[in-house]
Amino acid sequence: MVQVTTIEFARAARNLTAECVRRGMKAPSFRSPPRLLLDYRSIRWSHGRAIISVRLNDRDPGDVFGDMIDGVMVANNATDPELRAALWEVVR
Numbered sequence: 001m002v003q004v005t006t007i008e009f010a011r012a013a014r015n016l017t018a019e020c021v022r023r024g025m026k027a028p029s030f031r032s033p034p035r036l037l038l039d040y041r042s043i044r045w046s047h048g049r050a051i052i053s054v055r056l057n058d059r060d061p062g063d064v065f066g067d068m069i070d071g072v073m074v075a076n077n078a079t080d081p082e083l084r085a086a087l088w089e090v091v092r
Contacts, residue, residue: 003057003059004065006056012030012065012068016068028075029049030051030054031053032054032055040054041067043075050074068091073087
């Protein structure tokens with residue numbers, strides 16, 4: 001199984017953050033792994049800012065990046081499928 005490296009995770013996080021800023025959206029923070037090791041992903045709020053945690057180990061890249069994108073969508077209360085597609089473009 002191909003896994004996401006920490007470098008790839010960091011690159012995706014930077015690209016998603018830049019895209020959020022470019023679009024005037026809230027840019028969340030990203031970290032890995034989630035506090036609860038059995039969770040694949042989590043989102044928590046600190047001082048009005050979303051912190052998205054994603055597990056990298058033993059997961060396909062599509063699942064990891066999908067969780068990051070889902071976190072951005074939740075943090076911005078967004079549902080637009082065109083936005084989701086644009087976010088996928090920046091992580092590929």
